[in-house]
């Protein structure tokens with residue numbers, strides 16, 4: 001039974017991933033509600049339902065629009081697949097409880113923000129404003145960590161990132177500050193510090209790889225939001241275990 005439900009979560013995850021792509025691409029330019037059906041970005045043709053099947057339609061059309069043959073961004077199937085796999089992992093790991101609900105809400109926050117930051121280098125205020133009350137309500141209903149720890153986490157995140165922005169000029173912006181403050185609230189101070197450490201680590205590793213590939217003459221071209229998202233997911237699934245390992249090493 002657990003396996004069947006996990007597969008159902010995977011399928012729903014694919015469909016929601018497709019929706020999150022649309023949210024991430026349309027919220028920043030205010031077109032989320034302007035046209036309800038999905039369309040090709042190049043020729044503006046409305047897509048048929050067959051072309052909306054997550055991942056599958058991309059593979060069947062070999063990554064190109066059927067009419068204008070323009071390339072469809074790899075971002076779509078990658079985000080759909082990632083949402084499907086992570087939704088399945090969340091249920092598989094936690095089953096029917098509040099932690100699964102928290103995980104799904106986290107995916108609904110992280111995937112559209114990652115898409116938006118990759119596409120426009122923007123973390124939309126609208127998304128943060130939409131999700132903040134939901135996370136606050138969830139924290140009151142499900143105090144893990146406690147509300148006090150959450151507020152402490154948000155405060156720590158805000159001060160830490162604000163100081164870093166002041167001294168580092170560039171790299172991180174106001175969007176990252178608000179996004180990280182919300183994540184500080186969600187995770188509390190200890191897990192937030194781990195999250196922040198991992199985000200900078202992922203950013204540094206990718207930066208070094210890009211430098212190598214481009215012979216070191218280009219500035220880093222990827223925004224910070226995707227690393228924050230990846231770090232938040234790492235902390236959600238493995239954070240407590242990582243902190244336990246670390247404490248065991250110390251003792």
Ligand SMILES: [Zn+2]
Nearest residue numbers: 040043065068
């Ligand atoms: Zn087209």
